[in-house]
Amino acid sequence: MIKVLIVEDDPMVAEFNRRYLEQVGGFELIAVAPSVADALQILDRQEINLILLDIFMPSMNGFDLLAQIRKLGQGVDVIVVSAACDSQSIKKSLRYGAVDYLIKPFEFERFNTALAAYRDWVTMTKGQEKLSQAELDKRLLHPNPLPVLNELPKGLTRNTLKTVWENIQEMKERSFSTEEMANRVGVSRVSMRKYLGFLTEIGVIEMEVIYGSVGRPVYQHRCIKPENNLIKRYF
Numbered sequence: 001m002i003k004v005l006i007v008e009d010d011p012m013v014a015e016f017n018r019r020y021l022e023q024v025g026g027f028e029l030i031a032v033a034p035s036v037a038d039a040l041q042i043l044d045r046q047e048i049n050l051i052l053l054d055i056f057m058p059s060m061n062g063f064d065l066l067a068q069i070r071k072l073g074q075g076v077d078v079i080v081v082s083a084a085c086d087s088q089s090i091k092k093s094l095r096y097g098a099v100d101y102l103i104k105p106f107e108f109e110r111f112n113t114a115l116a117a118y119r120d121w122v123t124m125t126k127g128q129e130k131l132s133q134a135e136l137d138k139r140l141l142h143p144n145p146l147p148v149l150n151e152l153p154k155g156l157t158r159n160t161l162k163t164v165w166e167n168i169q170e171m172k173e174r175s176f177s178t179e180e181m182a183n184r185v186g187v188s189r190v191s192m193r194k195y196l197g198f199l200t201e202i203g204v205i206e207m208e209v210i211y212g213s214v215g216r217p218v219y220q221h222r223c224i225k226p227e228n229n230l231i232k233r234y235f
Helices: 011-022 036-045 062-072 087-095 108-125 133-140 158-170 178-185 189-201 230-234
Strands: 002-007 027-033 050-053 077-082 100-103 205-210 218-223
Touching: 002 011, 002 036, 002 108, 011 027, 011 108, 027 036, 036 062, 050 062, 062 077, 062 087, 077 087, 077 108, 087 100, 100 108, 158 178, 158 189, 158 218, 158 230, 178 189, 178 218, 189 205
Parallel strands: 002 027, 002 050, 050 077, 077 100
Antiparallel strands: 205 218
């Protein structure tokens, strides 16, 4: 089992990450640290293989923890989980050795992809002294490149995408949930998540997460470029 430490000062987000982690096999949550200081104490006492790390926290931030880990030469990997989407934060995290970067809010599919890729890498390199170029490329090359122009990802159809887009435009910039759009179009929520994920990737809609008083967070989507001609290339 890969031993995981969640470093997150927002209790609701930490719980959200914990629940997602439970759904991915091969990982064991060791602790949740609300601050960098607490994380350093846990790292001093416990064996940790992977940290799910927020960047912006009171006092010391995630970059401070990354720097300290590298300074001490600790063999722990880090996946950044942060709302920071500016290029400087992303570049800095990667320079400090983060193995992946998840921008909040994100859905389970992206979280699962990151954790599964890391787990596969750990499994592949365990006990191996040397790797082939093909094996190395599985880790270094991005597993999910952006769609080729005019080419839809596997499982998506042009007619359904057009119907989804027409319904989104009817919303007149009002936010909507995956379930609401699935009901309007007449497809499953699983299928609708794929279409909305694609539209988010090409930059015509955006997603935000809304935290209620109880239960899991709710994802809302909103059209940000209703007149964008890019989407028409895929019809």
